[in-house]
Amino acid sequence: MKYDLSKKPTRGAQRTLDAFFNTMLSLLSQKTFDNISVNEICNVSNFPRATFYNYFDDKYDLVDYCWHVLAAEIQVDKVTKVHSDKALMVYFDRLYDIFEKNQNVLNHILKNNDFSGTLVTSFVNYLKNMMQQIFYESLNYSKPEIPTQLMADHCSETVLLILEWIFLKQKSTTKQQAHKYLETLLD
Structure with missing residues (x-):
């Protein structure tokens, strides 16, 4: 996973991670994982692609983060x-x-x-x-x-x-x- 989960995130980073997490779960409730794009994730969560790529390598990395959050x-x-x-x-x-x-x-x-x-x-x-x-x-x-x-x-x-x-x-x-x-x- 690109984002270092061993570090405590800042409030801003946590808000960003939460937004991507919630967006992914919301989109998964509406369509198949294969039909979700990084562009769509960014548009729905209202973050630029550059911000997404600061935290994740791709949508697979984001979904791994989602599993990490749920497993926590x-x-x-x-x-x-x-x-x-x-x-x-x-x-x-x-x-x-x-x-x-x-x-x-x-x-x-x-x-x-x-x-x-x-x-x-x-x-x-x-x-x-x-x-x-x-x-x-x-x-x-x-x-x-x-x-x-x-x-x-x-x-x-x-x-x-x-x-x-x-x-x-x-x-x-x-x-x-x-x-x-x-x-x-x-x-």
Whole structure:
């Protein structure tokens, strides 16, 4: 990503980033990702192309930033005090809540963007990579016959499988039912 996310943005930079983020989500609710251009993003957000390119390399970089913003709501840094046996469920609950909170936006985006298309694939891959890292760092897995990285990959795939089932494929499921699915699949 072109913009350095490790630095705290100035108020002006944050306003600009928020404008591009909101514009991208709004446009995705109206049309396919492939039909959105940088010119359109700049026109709708009321910023010149030069400003866009100060922050992002292209629209793919912007969409990665959007995934970063949504994923930041998981608040990874605040789970360190949770026992590792509970960490998986805490992360799952946070993801579930984020998906649930953004269900209307997600539904509009899915109307215009194919489930197997560039946008959804990008989103799922971003979440998968993030979850693999989180689980690798937080799980206290003690079965020597299975490497920790393999277990972290398995956990992230399972969490995303359930979330895809519920929110992307729109299979109505309560959080309590989702917990049972997760426990059963990871047992």
